[in-house]
Amino acid sequence: MKFITEKNISKMIIYIFIIIMSTMIFLISYFYVKNTYEDFERQMEKSVQDQYRSQKSILKKEINTIIDIINYNATKSDEDETELKADTVRLLNNITFDRDKSNYIFVYEILNMNGGDNFAKLLVNPNRPDLLGKPISTNYEDTNGKRFREEFMNEIRIFGESYTEYSYNKVYTNEARQKLSYFKYFPRWNWVIAVGVYVDDIEKEIAKNKEHLTKRVQNQVFQNILLFLLFLSMAIVISIIVSQKIDEVLKRYKKSVQSKSKALKELNETLEKRVEEEIDKNREHEQLLVQKSKFIALGEMISNIAHQWRQPLSELSTIFMFIKFKYNLGQLDEELMKKKSKEADAVLEYMSHTIDDFRNFFMPKKEKEKFSLKIAMDSIMTIISSSLSNNNINITICIDNEVVLNTYLNEFQQVILNIISNAKDVLIENNVENPWIKIDAIIDQEDRVIIYIEDNGGGIKIEPKSKIFEPYFTTKDDSDGTGIGLYMSKIIVEKSMHGKLKVREAEFGARFEIILPK
Template sequence: MFSEKNIPKLIILTPIFTIIILVIIILYSFIKTQKDYFQTESIQLEQDYIQKQKVVLQKEIEYIFNYIDYHKNLMLDNTKKNINIQMDAFTQLISKQKNNHQKYYEYVLQNANSNTDFIIYDISSEKLYKDPDVFFQKYQIDDIQTSLENQNQMFTLEDETNLYFYKYLKEEKIIVVLIKDIFYSLDDLKYSISRWVEYIRFGNNNYFWIHTNTNKLLAHPYRQEDINKDDTNLKDAKGTLFVQKFIKLAIKNHQGNFLEYFWPKPNQIESTQKLAFIKLYKEWNWIIGTGIYMDEIHQVISNKKKDLEKKIDTYIQNTIIIAFFLMVFISFLSIIISQQINNTFKRYQDKVHRKELKLKDLNQNLHVKIDLAIKEAKQKDRTMLRQSRLARMGEMLNMIAHQWRQPLSQLAGIMMEVETTIAFKKANDKFLLGATNDATKIIQFMSLTIEDFKNFFKPEKNKENFYVSKACKEAIGLIKESLINQHIVLNVEIIQDKQIKGYQREYSQVILNLLVNAKDALIMNHVKNANIILNIDIKDNISIVQVKDNAGGINKDHIESIFDPYFSTKKSQGTGLGLYMSKMIIETNMQGKLSVLNDEKGAVFTISI
């Protein structure tokens, strides 16, 4: 199946089948997602609609409450106006008598009627003039006397049916009280509101009803024969004493409660589940309720679900049609592209065949070329090593020259002194012996210097433990005279020393190379007050040696290449192998790390082992 002959067919057919499978998988996932979405939205739609209907029921009950409050306040306002007229007439009658207290009792009895009583309180004598049958005590005036003297008149309502009107006559120093029994007015208002509630409708013929807190039915548009009857034992179709539940829930929660029960629709016999909202009108102890039948809610929800399902089905159908046309288009495009790929593949087959012939010929001579490449690599390594050695020899000769310059000057001085002494014939054995001893010491120093340089560059075969400070001092001893000659100050800071295992001479050579590079940078940049800092420390049990200078640092374009072979910033003077060999010694031979960065003054080379 996967032979070379079948590859063109696979190139054409594989994308088509892949596209078909992907389209089927995507469509299946899409349809499943839409179905899940429909289920989720259906549940949410049902919850939202039921909640919306609950809000409607609450608003309708609030409308009834507002209506009751409005007409109750209107009745009280009208009553107060009438009382005010009666009070004005009564006080004018009293004012004409000019403190004739004997007439007070007579006026009180004459102006009283079935629902109105007058009381006069004489502030000076603290005496009440009233009908003996009227229940009124002096403490009722004491409670409001201060406020009344400031306001002159005020109304109070007690027991919801007795409206008191107090008026203070300052000149007569009396308080007149008019008591109005509004029981019948209030009862008439309750009756008219009950009848009005029975005619109110909202929605699909939904209605209201009223019970007292003692389960007595006050208003119901479809139970007129049961008005003023006790509904304590009234049950719904499921046998629930729902009126008792209405009353208990309304009294328990004054914000209102929702309750479901089964009750027939108007002019029907069969009971249907109904969602009711009941709320207590506390001032009259009325439980006012309304509701909506659940089958109507479910019918609306069912219609909304059908609309939603229809939209989703239409969306799925359109998506399938679009997907089909896209599949056909992509398949056609895939065939065209596959043919182009097939043609390209054939061309590459021809090229590969030609390449294979070339490779066969190349393989026959491959071992010869590999041997030649290995020889060239070895020759390159030997050349690099030779150049490195030549560079180190040049540096060594330069440092020997600096080390010998002063001893040679001293020898020249001794020879001149001997020659002068002999010329003036003042030379004796003691003088000649002393001059010979001085010359011998200088020659021995020069010989030791040669020995130090020879040992310093002698290769080591075995690793040994050595202190970092000792290896650094060996390198410093070789370059010290050269630095002094160039007026460069070397500061050595040994914070913490550490014993490490490795090649001590190679480590010293790396330190020497870093010091030489720092010296060359300072000379090349003509730095005044040139100085080099060699810092020895330990961090996290790792030996840290830093060589810093104030030559201005390495160019940012060069710092990434500073350890590459044959890369040098010294123009014609450098070989470009010093830092490369130093990095190889530290990282390859001693498993450490050599790094560089610039600080605000110059370059900072760090050796971590």
């Protein structure tokens, strides 16, 4: 007995077509939903990571802001250290925290950097007024048995900062909750200043993002399933119409089959096109995420460059004002214009070198190179000699042509430029008669190259003198200095080049010593 006959062929076609289309739509819907939810899980995982990275960045910025305020008050206040500390403690105790997020500032005065039962005294903690002024121990364990104070002190000793997660009572409650805190060492007063955020506050933000993303994914899946069902309905209707035509015109059977094949082909092409569109959308979304990460990194780089550019921008402004002044007096001749243009070009070249130096400094892979110290100094002089001569500053360089270094050339030049620029500013500010700068180099018994940079600017009046290497410390007005140049120079010499950068009092002024392995 034949399963398909001329009498039931139309019905069998309808049934088979419905089964095929239903299976096809089901499989497409299944894999689409499966892939969509897998993408959802990946996006949520990335969202959680981004949220925690963002919180860490926020915590660090809050502490850096507090430390900047303390340093700023210290430079502007006439109080002694004891009074300044007391005022700072009162200031930090009066900083309110967000009731909804429960984040607050807390401060330890370190008594023993190696830890122990009385390693520190709690100075500020709005959540634990009962512990203020009392000694605390690194052996203390949270509700999970974790010695978090011992953990962050280990990292403080190595890195000067620490991100630590632990369990602690939440404000306004008696419940212990997981907390993420950022601790930073403030060496001036031997303090550790910290701020934290409870993990459940972060999880609330993550939950909001998850809810929003879940709704969006569900809507997208629902819309696509409806679309697939619409295609299925249309296919059923088409199959019915086609089968009726077959019943009416059996002789045109072959032609009807071709028509149905064509309809199936068009339907498949439509589905493939939509799948390709979804793939293109996902690629576009990934590109946006990459661009976002690049802009974040670019923002951090611009922030660093801005610190270094303030002084050269001020020099450019001075040059332009001088040109304008001479032009208004009718004294701007071609020779003067060329002279000032060269000065501006030198400043711009310095700014360009600054960009390269920052790029090389933050580049994870850097290659050392051998270079002549004399040639490197000549290259530096092409940048700054015009500025020195314009201020009648005589510079003498006594370096043997045979002295060779094997280190990072761009970073080395940046250090020398920073020190010479600072010496130039001191000579101008103190209005020194017959100002000069001397640079020489020797090779000591340990086969190290020692470079001396000395001036007759009267010396450094700050005690201890090493304080000039602290970040954001400057003796200049706010508009003239940033306090970052010598700090970065010391970081470059000691961390990157494994050398030493020192300053001493000489007969006529300050003498910087750069000690580098040959």
